Amino acid sequence: MVATEVPLDDKRNASVSSAPNYNLASEHDAADLAKLGYKQELRRNFTMIEIFGIAFSIMGLLPSIASTLAYSIPAGPVGLVWGWFIASGLIFVVGLAIADLGSAMPTAGGLYWWTHFFASAKWRNPLCFLVGYSNTLGLVGGLCSIDYGFALMFLSVIVVARDGNWAPTNGDIYGTFLACVLCHGILASVMSKIMGKLQTVFVVMNFILIFATIIALPIGTKNRNDGHYIFAQTENSTTWPTGWAFMLSWLSPIWTIGAFDSCVHMSEEASNATKAVPFGILMSIGSCWFFGFILVIVIAACINPDLSSVMQSPFGQPMAQIYYDALGKNGTLGMMSLLMIVQFLMGLSILVAASRQSWAFSRDGALPFSKFFRPISQKFGYIPLRTVWGCVVLAAVLGLLSLIAPAAAQALFSLAVAGNNLAWLIPIMSRVVWGQAKFKPGPFHTGRFSIPIAWASIVFLVFGIFLSMFPVGGPNPTPSTMNYTVVINSAVWFGALIYYYIDARKWFTGPKITIDTDDLTEEQKQAIRDDGLEVKGLDGVTRAVSVSGSGSGSDALEKVA
Template sequence: MSGESPVGEEKHRRASQTAVDSGLANEDDAAMLAKLGYKQELRRNFTMIEVFGIAFSIMGLLPSIASTLAYSIPAGPAGMVWSWFLASMFIFVVGLAMADLGSAMPTSGGLYWWTHYFASPSSRNALSFLVGYSNTLGLVGGLCSIDYGFALMLLSVVVIAKDGEWAPSNGIVYAVFLGCVICHGILASTMSKIMGKLQTAFVVMNFILIFATIIALPIGRASQRNDAEFIFTKMSNLTAWPTGWTFMLAWLSPIWTIGGFDSCVHMSEEAANATKAVPYGILMSIGSCWLFGWIIVIVLAACMSPDLESLTGTKFGQPMAQIYYDAIGKSGAIGLMTLLFIVQFLMGLSILVAVSRQSWAFSRDGALPFSPYIRVISTRLGYIPFRAIWFCVAIAAVLGLLSLIAPAAAQALFSLAVAGNNVAWGTPIFCRIVWGRSKFKPGPVYTGRFSIPLAWTAIVFLVFGTMLSMFPVGGPDPTPSSMNYTIVINGAVWLGALAYYFIDARKWFTGPKITLNMDELSESQERAIVEEGIEVKHEALPEAGTQNVPLAKEVSKA
């Protein structure tokens, strides 16, 4: 906040001193968080590169492309190539709009915090509640879809090894999925002190896989590579939709792949120099995936079999496995698919770290069931939200049961990640440009006069992407096994969250809470609270294993 008196600045310095003395943060980062109303509780051990790393690792470029080839291959090689380029361009616009907000107000619960801050007084609590749940469950859906993809990739290696003469049952797929989720919970709980450093290693692993693929495939298909006309102009249609709409459905591949950039926001309170690390992490991760993803899909279009139906109907269960098999044989396919599912495993670990921070932030503001229990920070394990990690693991294990029903039901996990997060990203951007223009104070990274046009473009694209994710991929008149259950799953999330709010939560959810000591409020905070018609009273939250600090809770006036 600008224009503060020396007394106000002194209060922020006092608010940050405990965090500095404890080695959790430097004074500037702790003071920035204090301006948003929160005391520093997590350790800031992520550099800018490591913040980028966690987002890029979650995106897991090549494994994500492999997991979503069923959406892009039906549009043909040109559909794969140009859908990636165009969709990524619009996703970058969304990233620019979010970077503006992330630089100005970096906090782990950013999306629902921004929504509450910018929305109208009559709608802010309900919208903030909706965004918090949509984002939390959308990220858990992303964890489920990543780990479900891992299970399919791992088992595809077994299928290749058995020459396609064995097929895993839904129960086996779920067992592998569940084991993966539990392993992620254990690693996220015990490796916190080096988790930032691990992100750099994860990025290196991603690039090793990318370069191994874009080198091995052209060599393996040296005498059978497709020409430029096939790659850039050959459109196909393996669906019952018109060719143009099949091309649009191919956008779902980049939309799902480049979907983890909000993890930079959720790591805000663990990032050093957060006002720059968060926006640059967002833009660097999207930009890297835009460029390298385009290179990958061009290489795949050049090296894949022209018989597209042989890829979508492969006995290996994964089109990517068939592409590897055709190019470099059984042993090479097993080797690269093994590397592929290892990188997919790392993706799951990174997204669990991010969703646990969002869940922790949401419980810190009292919005989740059992919030006083979930929001406890484990100092013994390195100032991490240990209980929030296992809360997310439990939710993922339950949602993963959909995979026991049918593949179509399992695809709902994919749609939960896309549609749920689109709503969570678009709502604060919308609130900012409709109700909150006068309240927005730019941070160090800002798009200037282009900010509002970029924000409107982002909103239109996110609405379109949400609608796109609800269409049956194969065509109109789907059967129960080919139906897209996005509207069912996300409708349950959105309507359930709103019903929960209006039936019960409206009585006690007042938006983000102030967790600073009363005497640590700056003059600008006190002035803003008065202007919003909010009074402040002491409240102490009991936290097992942490120090009890008198807190200030925002309470709307009657």
């Protein structure tokens, strides 16, 4: 048995105001969070189904496929169909690795918290710092890319209505994007008390759109493509080798299904989090894998075989052209309007998740102006209101890329992929490289397959990071076709590490303990003691977390600075 002792920072850092736990969560959930050193500050008003709902609604299956057809269509139907199936299966493997950790240690800042817990003493602080910033940027980048996609869809409806006789400028696109982001900020602020229940509505709307497309496209298409075309036709409209064009088609599912960690960030608002988090992760990925495969088959069956005409559609959206070819003008306006609404709901859900990650990181003092972003708004329903608007402002700034060129705007899509992949990679790697002996499984665990699954995830995530940085069109890109993800992400990653080693290493010591015995009931205190966590109060809290050892039977104490 190995014990880990974590000394508390001073009383000033540890003391935060919150309502008593019994107003916010069940005894069991509050105790589980206390085992990680945090007291309950957010209201647990998300059920297991609603946690699945927020991840699935962020993924927004059909709108996301529509927004990323530019990655999959160049490889032809094989890239569209089999690229989806293979990449989604590999993402499910990553989901299993994250679900293992999420069930064992459910907290809003899970990814960087796990990194700090599992990594070696030498690397835990800088890696934790890096993961927190990469994850925060990745989520805000996801908000940017979703709302940018909404702007394109909204304007494409106007183009269709005007029969292609109008084209939006970059200014029009940014203005629509900015209005969308601001609307999301307002709705995330005032609708917090019913946000959990709204996720069920969002899921239903997603499925209405999915089934409407699956039914309407084949009925409206006069000359459907045959099975050979759908499953075996390979094309390459890039200047990359055909095999690499197929690999680039994986970016569509990688981006689409890249929001499953939202379940982790919502874990402090989930009832029965140790089960709800892995359920939400795996159900959202699995649903997208299955229904997405059906959707891309239908799209491949109904798409115009002249793929260049679809990619160069005057409507500005390949999916709008696919609808138009099958359903005509009125049908396209109806489907694209529904698509646009679901895309809008995706942005609202990811803003909620991004604000929770940002709040958790500010709770641990790592974000600039953490003291400002730290407070919880009781008036608006126990939500981190300030980080909601912090994410809105950051998204508005990053969205300025859309004013430069379409290629710069496309970096918003890859930005979310690279940022989140790194944030998933490092805690998984930290566990298997340094901290496997510390890992104590939760109610969900993959058993003896856990370590092989973790290593398979690491390999795939490293590949995904490199993939997201390649220019889609081919080698030797021009400034207008360059993939700027490598520039933006490298600036963030190296900037975070430089910031850490120059200044933050002097004060950042990883996650802070905020638990206080005054916030716990006797039942919660007993649950904590049963798990090996000893709480002595703000003036000297000692956290002793019992974890499985690997063999010698001797006890050891490891102080985490």
